[in-house]
Amino acid sequence: MQRKVNYFKKRLARFQSKGNDKNFELNKKRKIELFSGIEGTVLEIGPGIGTNFAFLNKKGIRWIGVEPNPAMHPYLLESAKKQGVSASLLDCYSEAICLPDSQVDFVICTKVLCSVSNLDISMKEIKRVLKPGGRFLFLEHVVDNHNFLRRAVQKIVPYTPWKYYSDGCEPGRDIAASIKNAGFSSVSFIQYMQEGKGLIHAIKKPHIYGSAIK
Numbered sequence: 001m002q003r004k005v006n007y008f009k010k011r012l013a014r015f016q017s018k019g020n021d022k023n024f025e026l027n028k029k030r031k032i033e034l035f036s037g038i039e040g041t042v043l044e045i046g047p048g049i050g051t052n053f054a055f056l057n058k059k060g061i062r063w064i065g066v067e068p069n070p071a072m073h074p075y076l077l078e079s080a081k082k083q084g085v086s087a088s089l090l091d092c093y094s095e096a097i098c099l100p101d102s103q104v105d106f107v108i109c110t111k112v113l114c115s116v117s118n119l120d121i122s123m124k125e126i127k128r129v130l131k132p133g134g135r136f137l138f139l140e141h142v143v144d145n146h147n148f149l150r151r152a153v154q155k156i157v158p159y160t161p162w163k164y165y166s167d168g169c170e171p172g173r174d175i176a177a178s179i180k181n182a183g184f185s186s187v188s189f190i191q192y193m194q195e196g197k198g199l200i201h202a203i204k205k206p207h208i209y210g211s212a213i214k
């Protein structure tokens with residue numbers, strides 16, 4: 001399928017390819033913990049430029065990605081080559097993953113669920129493509145349920161130019177609730193406040209990382 005790549009999508013791909021070092025370091029330990037023991041068929045939703053390849057056990061996996069922004073693909077494929085991951089991309093979205101039921105051992109997703117078009121449908125799709133006993137591993141920024149001011153800002157920013165510069169990111173989403181409601185046999189996660197300075201970090205501070213088993 002030929003997809004339109006607008007200025008903002010190209011800009012995001014370029015931006016991520018240059019300036020991700022700090023973000024990479026910030027979540028390094030958590031990702032090493034989260035992704036240890038991954039093997040078999042791994043589906044990554046929204047891999048972007050391939051930041052997570054560094055944390056995967058390259059030998060024991062077959063990696064498939066769903067990345068609808070074609071501007072990310074050259075960086076992603078280059079990174080896969082460098083990291084020794086044999087990568088294949090599917091031409092679809094998280095809302096309609098083009099795989100049959102019960103195909104993959106792991107689905108991984110980092111900082112994506114804020115910007116998918118339909119969160120609940122994406123969760124159903126992720127569960128559908130996992131094999132029974134398969135795991136969904138996630139690390140996401142989430143709504144602040146404690147700080148009223150931050151929550152108010154999180155709810156308002158999608159109605160500002162933020163929407164264009166951050167690929168439709170809605171920081172006020174209750175992603176934990178959506179994962180819990182998706183019908184997994186178990187869900188566990190850790191909540192934390194992401195380190196980092198600046199306004200964007202302040203808005204997206206509350207995070208979760210963890211896993212859900214089908």
Ligand SMILES: C[S@@+](CC[C@H](N)C(=O)[O-])C[C@H]1O[C@@H](n2cnc3c(N)ncnc32)[C@H](O)[C@@H]1O
Nearest residue numbers: 046047048051069093094110111112115116117
């Ligand atoms: C903020 S980037 C995160 C990239 C990477 N996962 C990381 O942690 O650095 C969000 C990614 O999700 C992708 N994305 C947005 N909507 C999507 C959808 N409906 N299905 C799959 N990927 C999507 C975007 O194209 C983008 O590459």
